Amino acid sequence: MKKIQSTCNYCAIDCNLDFYVEDNRVVKAVPTKGYPVNDGFCCIKGLSLDKQQKTVKPNSLPKIRQEDGSFRTVSWEEGFKHVADKLKELQEKYGQESVAGISTGQLTLEEFAIFGHVMRNFLQANVDGNTRLCMATAVVAHKQSYGFDAPGYTLQDLELSDTIIFIGSNPVVAHPILWGRVRQNQVPGHKVIVIDPRKSETAMNADYWYGLKWRSDLLLLYAVANQLIEKDYLDHEFIQEHTEKFQEFRDFVKDYTLERATEGTGLSREQILELVELIHQGKRVSFWWTMGVNQGYEAVRTAQAIINLALMTGNIGKPGTGANSITGQCNAMGSRAYSNTAVFYGGGDFANPARRERIAQVLGVDEEMLAKKPTKTYNQIIEGINAGEIKGLWILCTNPRHSWVNNETFASAAKKLELFVVQDIYDSIESAEDCTVFFPVVPGLKKEGTYINLERRLSAMRPVLARGENEISDYEAVLGVGKALGMGDALKGWETPRDCFNLMRECSRNMPCDITGITWEALENSHGIQWPYPEGREEELSGDQRRLYEDGNFFTPSKKAQFLFEEVRENPLPRTEEFPYVLNTGRGSVGQWHTQSRTREVKFVEDVSVKKAYLYMNTDLARENQIQEMDEIKVFSANGQSAVFAVKVTDHVQYEELYAPIHYIECNKLTPSIYDPYSKEPSYKATPVRFSKG
Numbered sequence: 001m002k003k004i005q006s007t008c009n010y011c012a013i014d015c016n017l018d019f020y021v022e023d024n025r026v027v028k029a030v031p032t033k034g035y036p037v038n039d040g041f042c043c044i045k046g047l048s049l050d051k052q053q054k055t056v057k058p059n060s061l062p063k064i065r066q067e068d069g070s071f072r073t074v075s076w077e078e079g080f081k082h083v084a085d086k087l088k089e090l091q092e093k094y095g096q097e098s099v100a101g102i103s104t105g106q107l108t109l110e111e112f113a114i115f116g117h118v119m120r121n122f123l124q125a126n127v128d129g130n131t132r133l134c135m136a137t138a139v140v141a142h143k144q145s146y147g148f149d150a151p152g153y154t155l156q157d158l159e160l161s162d163t164i165i166f167i168g169s170n171p172v173v174a175h176p177i178l179w180g181r182v183r184q185n186q187v188p189g190h191k192v193i194v195i196d197p198r199k200s201e202t203a204m205n206a207d208y209w210y211g212l213k214w215r216s217d218l219l220l221l222y223a224v225a226n227q228l229i230e231k232d233y234l235d236h237e238f239i240q241e242h243t244e245k246f247q248e249f250r251d252f253v254k255d256y257t258l259e260r261a262t263e264g265t266g267l268s269r270e271q272i273l274e275l276v277e278l279i280h281q282g283k284r285v286s287f288w289w290t291m292g293v294n295q296g297y298e299a300v301r302t303a304q305a306i307i308n309l310a311l312m313t314g315n316i317g318k319p320g321t322g323a324n325s326i327t328g329q330c331n332a333m334g335s336r337a338y339s340n341t342a343v344f345y346g347g348g349d350f351a352n353p354a355r356r357e358r359i360a361q362v363l364g365v366d367e368e369m370l371a372k373k374p375t376k377t378y379n380q381i382i383e384g385i386n387a388g389e390i391k392g393l394w395i396l397c398t399n400p401r402h403s404w405v406n407n408e409t410f411a412s413a414a415k416k417l418e419l420f421v422v423q424d425i426y427d428s429i430e431s432a433e434d435c436t437v438f439f440p441v442v443p444g445l446k447k448e449g450t451y452i453n454l455e456r457r458l459s460a461m462r463p464v465l466a467r468g469e470n471e472i473s474d475y476e477a478v479l480g481v482g483k484a485l486g487m488g489d490a491l492k493g494w495e496t497p498r499d500c501f502n503l504m505r506e507c508s509r510n511m512p513c514d515i516t517g518i519t520w521e522a523l524e525n526s527h528g529i530q531w532p533y534p535e536g537r538e539e540e541l542s543g544d545q546r547r548l549y550e551d552g553n554f555f556t557p558s559k560k561a562q563f564l565f566e567e568v569r570e571n572p573l574p575r576t577e578e579f580p581y582v583l584n585t586g587r588g589s590v591g592q593w594h595t596q597s598r599t600r601e602v603k604f605v606e607d608v609s610v611k612k613a614y615l616y617m618n619t620d621l622a623r624e625n626q627i628q629e630m631d632e633i634k635v636f637s638a639n640g641q642s643a644v645f646a647v648k649v650t651d652h653v654q655y656e657e658l659y660a661p662i663h664y665i666e667c668n669k670l671t672p673s674i675y676d677p678y679s680k681e682p683s684y685k686a687t688p689v690r691f692s693k694g
C-alpha cells in the first residue's frame with residue numbers, strides 16, 4: 001500500500017492528509033501527524049475527500065452545446081479549438097474586453113496563474129476570482145494599512161494568546177481545526193470573546209458574547225477605540241515608532257461616545273466598558289475576523305477598525321497577538337498573490353515600470369503582452385454581461401448561479417452569453433445549466449500543485465490516484481486553450497505545474513511574499529513553508545511557526561502602519577415598514593461546503609443535512625406568527641425577489657433577525673447588489689426582508 005501526503009482543498013486551513021492507496025483506490029485517508037496545521041486531526045470534509053475518487057467518470061470529454069440545445073461530446077483538441085476560436089471571434093467582433101473569466105480560490109496556485117497568463121496577459125481580458133466574495137475586503141484593508149496584503153499571524157498564536165476575540169467569525173463550524181487550536185490554548189486564565197449578532201456555535205462556547213445589532217460592528221469598534229484612548233490604555237511607544245495618523249484617529253473617534261454606541265449597537269454601557277477592560281487587561285490580545293466583517297457595505301473600514309485596535313494597544317507582531325483575517329477557501333491566499341488579476345504575480349501594480357520589466361523578463365515575453373490594469377471586478381463583469389458588453393465567459397471551479405449575490409442577476413447574465421464555458425468536476429452544478437461548453441476536469445485527488453493557507457503556508461497537492469483515459473486537470477485545460485489560441489513561445493516555461501511554480505517563484509523575488517527559497521521538491525512530505533522564504537535565508541527562516549511585523553516594520557514606504565477610518569454609514573438598503581426584518585447569512589454545518597456541489601455526494605454529510613432551504617427564526621417571533629418548527633414561510637427581499645424556507649426556531653438569533661445557511665440557492669436569491677466601495681465585496685449579511693406564512 002502506498003502512502004501519499006497531500007493537502008485538503010476545501011477550506012483555508014489546508015490540513016494535510018496521508019492517503020493510503022492500493023490498486024489505484026484510496027483505502028483510507030488519515031490526517032498527517034506532526035503537520036503543524038492539523039497535527040493528526042481534520043474535519044469531516046477532509047476525511048471524506050476519498051469519496052471523490054469516483055467523481056469524474058472515466059473517459060471524460062468536453063461537451064459543446066448544439067443549436068437544438070443538445071450537447072455533442074467532442075475530443076479535447078476540438079474542445080480547445082472551439083473555445084479558442086470563439087474567444088478570438090468575440091474579441092474581433094465586440095472588442096478585447098468582451099470576454100472575461102471567473103476563477104476561484106479552490107484551484108492550485110499554478111492553475112490560476114496560467115489562467116491569468118492566457119486570459120489577462122495574452123487576451124487582455126478581465127478575470128476576477130470568487131475570492132472577491134470572501135477575502136477582497138481583507139486584502140484591501142491589509143494593503144492600505146500595512147502596505148501589502150500580508151496577514152502577519154501564524155496559527156500557533158491562537159494557543160499563545162490570553163485574550164482571543166472573534167469578530168463576525170464562527171470557527172466552530174467554519175474552521176473547526178482553527179477552533180481546535182483555541183482549545184489547545186494552555187495560557188492560564190485565557191479568555192475567548194465573540195462579537196456577533198447571532199449566538200453562534202462559537203459564541204455558545206466562548207467566555208463572553210457581545211450580541212450586538214447587525215452591522216453595528218464599526219460603531220462598536222470606534223467606541224471601544226475612543227474608550228481605550230480616554231482611559232489611556234495605549235502602547236504609546238508602538239504608536240510613535242511604528243504607526244502614522246494616530247492623532248487624526250484620536251480626534252475622529254471622540255464623537256463615538258458610549259451613549260452613541262449603546263444606542264446603535266444595543267449593547268449596554270457596562271458591556272462595552274467590560275470589553276474595553278478585557279482588551280486592556282490582556283497581555284497578548286489577538287483579534288480574528290471572517291465573513292461577518294468582510295461581507296459588508298463598509299467592510300474595509302470595519303476590518304481596519306480592528307487593525308487600529310491592535311495597533312494602538314501594541315498587539316501586533318508578537319506571539320499571541322495580531323489583527324488576523326481568517327481566510328475562507330483553501331487557496332484564497334494563493335489567488336490573491338498569484339492570479340494576475342488585481343496585482344501582478346507576486347504583487348505589485350500593473351502600472352509599475354520596474355515590476356512590468358521584471359515580470360516580462362521572468363515570463364520571457366514582451367512587456368506589451370502583460371496585463372495593463374487591474375481586472376474589472378466580479379460585479380462589473382456580471383453587470384457587463386447583463387448590459388450586453390461582455391459576450392463570452394469562462395468560469396473555473398466555481399458556481400456563481402448559486403453563490404453570486406442577488407443570484408438571479410447571474411441567471412439572466414448566463415442566458416445572454418454567446419460563449420459560456422463551465423470548467424468543473426461536476427456537470428450537475430447550477431451554473432452549468434446554461435453553459436455552451438462544459439470542460440470536465442479531475443478532482444484534487446488526481447492533481448498536482450501548490451496551495452497557500454491563511455497563515456501564508458505553502459503546501460503541496462500531489463496526485464493520489466492515477467488518471468484514466470481523457471482525464472485532464474484544470475491546468476491542462478487552460479494550457480490546451482492557450483495553445484489553440486496560438487500563444488506559441490508565450491507558453492514556453494509553462495509546460496507543467498512544476499514549471500509554472502518555478503516561474504512564480506521568480507516573479508516573487510524581492511517582494512514581501514518572496515518564495516524563491518522554496519522548491520517544488522521541498523514542499524513534498526513537508527511541514528509546509530510560510531512566506532516569506534527568500535533564497536539564501538533558508539537556515540534563518542527554518543521554523544514551522546513564523547509571524548510578520550516582529551520588528552515593527554510594515555510594507556508602507558515609511559515602514560509604518562496606517563490608522564485608517566471613516567464615518568459610520570447608513571445601510572444603503574435600510575429596513576423599512578415594508579421590510580422590517582434583517583436576513584443574515586453564513587455557514588450551516590461543518591460538513592456542508594459552500595454550494596454543496598462537492599459535499600452533496602458524501603453520504604454521511606448528506607444523511608445529516610437538511611435537504612431544503614431553511615432559516616433560523618427567533619422563538620418569540622415564531623410564536624407571534626404561529627410558526628412551528630419546519631413550517632414553511634415565504635421570504636420577500638428588498639432586492640425584489642422571494643423564496644421559500646423551512647423555519648428552525650431558536651433563541652440564538654435576535655427578534656428582528658433571520659439567519660439562512662448559504663448552502664441553498666434560495667439564500668442568495670435574496671441578497672442585494674450592494675458592495676463595499678473599496679473592495680467591491682458583496683454585502684451578504686444584512687438584507688431587509690419580510691415574510692408570510694404558508
Ligand code: SF4
Nearest residue numbers: 008010011015043046
Ligand atoms: S475543510 Fe478545512 S478544516 Fe476541514 S479538513 Fe479540510 S482544510 Fe482541514
